[in-house]
Amino acid sequence: xxxxxxxxxxxxxxxxxxxxxxxxxxxxxxxxxxxxxxxxxxxxxxxxxxxxxxxxxxxxxxxxxxxxxxxxxxxxxxxxxxxxxxxxxxxxxxxxxxxxxxxxxxxxxxxxxxxxxxxxxxxxxxxxxxxxxxxxxxxxxxxxxxxxxxxxxxxxxxxxxxxxxxxxxxxxxxxxxxxxxxxxxxxxxxxxxxxxxxxxxxxxxxxxxxxxxxxxxxxxxxxxxxxxxxxxxxxxxxxxxxxxxxxxxxxxxxxxxxxxxxxxxxxxxxxxxxxxxxxxxxxx
Amino acid sequence: xxxxxxxxxxxxxxxxxxxxxxxxxxxxxxxxxxxxxxxxxxxxxxxxxxxxxxxxxxxxxxxxxxxxxxxxxxxxxxxxxxxxxxxxxxxxxxxxxxxxxxxxxxxxxxxxxxxxxxxxxxxxxxxxxxxxxxxxxxxxxxxxxxxxxxxxxxxxxxxxxxxxxxxxxxxxxxxxxxxxxxxxxxxxxxxxxxxxxxxxxxxxx
Numbered sequence: 001x002x003x004x005x006x007x008x009x010x011x012x013x014x015x016x017x018x019x020x021x022x023x024x025x026x027x028x029x030x031x032x033x034x035x036x037x038x039x040x041x042x043x044x045x046x047x048x049x050x051x052x053x054x055x056x057x058x059x060x061x062x063x064x065x066x067x068x069x070x071x072x073x074x075x076x077x078x079x080x081x082x083x084x085x086x087x088x089x090x091x092x093x094x095x096x097x098x099x100x101x102x103x104x105x106x107x108x109x110x111x112x113x114x115x116x117x118x119x120x121x122x123x124x125x126x127x128x129x130x131x132x133x134x135x136x137x138x139x140x141x142x143x144x145x146x147x148x149x150x151x152x153x154x155x156x157x158x159x160x161x162x163x164x165x166x167x168x169x170x171x172x173x174x175x176x177x178x179x180x181x182x183x184x185x186x187x188x189x190x191x192x193x194x195x196x197x198x199x200x201x202x203x204x205x206x207x208x209x210x211x212x213x214x215x216x217x218x219x220x221x222x223x224x225x226x227x228x229x230x231x232x233x234x235x236x237x238x239x240x241x242x243x244x245x246x247x248x249x250x251x252x253x254x255x256x257x258x259x260x261x262x263x264x265x266x267x268x269x270x271x272x273x274x275x276x277x278x279x280x281x282x283x284x
Numbered sequence: 285x286x287x288x289x290x291x292x293x294x295x296x297x298x299x300x301x302x303x304x305x306x307x308x309x310x311x312x313x314x315x316x317x318x319x320x321x322x323x324x325x326x327x328x329x330x331x332x333x334x335x336x337x338x339x340x341x342x343x344x345x346x347x348x349x350x351x352x353x354x355x356x357x358x359x360x361x362x363x364x365x366x367x368x369x370x371x372x373x374x375x376x377x378x379x380x381x382x383x384x385x386x387x388x389x390x391x392x393x394x395x396x397x398x399x400x401x402x403x404x405x406x407x408x409x410x411x412x413x414x415x416x417x418x419x420x421x422x423x424x425x426x427x428x429x430x431x432x433x434x435x436x437x438x439x440x441x442x443x444x445x446x447x448x449x450x451x452x453x454x455x456x457x458x459x460x461x462x463x464x465x466x467x468x469x470x471x472x473x474x475x476x477x478x479x480x481x482x483x484x485x486x487x488x489x
Contacts, residue, residue: 084456105489109489121425125425125426128425172426175426181428251425257489258392258393260488261392261481261488262385262386262389263461264458264461264462264465264474264477264478264481265461265464265465268460268461268464269457269460269461271460272452272456272457272460272461273452273457276451276452276453276456276457277450277451277452279451280450280451280452281451
């Protein structure tokens with residue numbers, strides 16, 4: 001049965017939605033109220049849990065008096081002076097952040113470092129290409145649902161070319177030869193396209209920074225991931241996913257460390273970076 | 285998927301750049317290009333290879349890069365409304381400390397050396413005193429990282445007051461962190477944390 005992951009995650013999402021709706025109001029009052037200079041009107045967004053999925057910009061309340069010190073900035077997004085993403089569940093998110101942090105340093109990093117020493121970079125790039133090619137349906141459908149027909153076409157052609165001429169996707173010949181770039185679209189961006197805000201910030205165990213909207217998009221993506229249809233059984237499926245993750249980690253060792261080193265509050269730094277990054281993605 | 289968005293390694297920017305495509309460019313782009321090429325030249329300088337030369341290399345890069353940044357402007361924008369509450373002496377101290385933090389973070393990257401990243405200069409826009417230069421960094425693993433330099437004209441000079449990597453603005457990111465700390469504790473606590481960072485006394489893992 002291929003649906004094991006969905007079987008686990010869907011109830012989890014539903015439960016977290018319920019859980020959030022009961023706690024969000026209180027938590028929001030605590031955390032957001034502390035953000036000095038933020039008028040209380042920001043609170044109503046946290047109070048309805050599921051209804052958090054409203055307009056992204058609607059929830060932002062400008063920090064008072066900031067403009068005086070800043071001066072104009074023609075290149076800044078109008079939203080940049082706002083909170084990029086509300087975080088009523090900060091205590092839970094911080095706990096998972098710590099968990100992921102430990103996971104990285106005690107498990108993923110040592111494994112990734114060992115793997116990196118054994119498998120040459122060329123091989124790791126090929127493996128990355130293979131998994132990227134495999135999840136083409138997520139990107140293609142996400143393009144289609146946003147009316148990005150050119151992107152949809154590009155993804156289809158990319159997949160056809162790479163699966164054949166690119167040896168099952170191990171080579172990204174579509175990019176190298178045809179200059180067909182990967183269309184970085186996912187279901188979270190589709191939801192944003194139809195006006196849904198990020199909801200609230202979530203830092204999920206194993207998965208890292210996300211939002212309510214993007215987590216829903218991730219779960220939807222499980223239905224579009226051919227891996228779950230091709231590899232039905234639980235452990236082989238987990239095996240493939242772990243391998244994909246390990247391969248990716250091996251190419252990024254040191255990046256998390258740099259961010260942590262540069263940050264005064266790594267949790268806040270990551271949260272804001274995620275918020276800004278997704279905002280930028282959904283605007284394109 | 286874990287920390288997938290982290291790929292834009294935050295401070296790799298100024299250090300990891302190589303000369304790129306030819307496009308019509310104005311003054312801001314030329315200044316970025318010059319600083320970039322200078323850094324690459326230092327990183328590739330055979331007389332500066334080897335661990336005993338790291339100190340010298342770091343010093344040279346600092347000289348090349350330091351004068352391109354509007355340190356006061358960056359500090360002002362990251363402290364935002366808290367800037368007004370600071371005395372001139374406190375401001376000077378903050379500029380120095382924060383500058384050191386950024387410096388220390390990106391100069392750490394220098395020690396790893398240059399690994400063949402390419403830079404394509406995408407476009408430039410100038411509006412009065414403000415300028416914006418967009419570049420695309422292409423890593424050896426063929427990952428493209430869009431970077432935007434935001435610049436301000438001071439006298440005859442264009443200075444960087446913010447860098448945005450894949451849509452993540454450095455100034456905004458620090459502003460969120462600073463305001464988070466300041467709204468929950470005090471300015472002296474913020475300074476203490478900054479000092480601990482700069483001195484590198486804390487452990488990462």
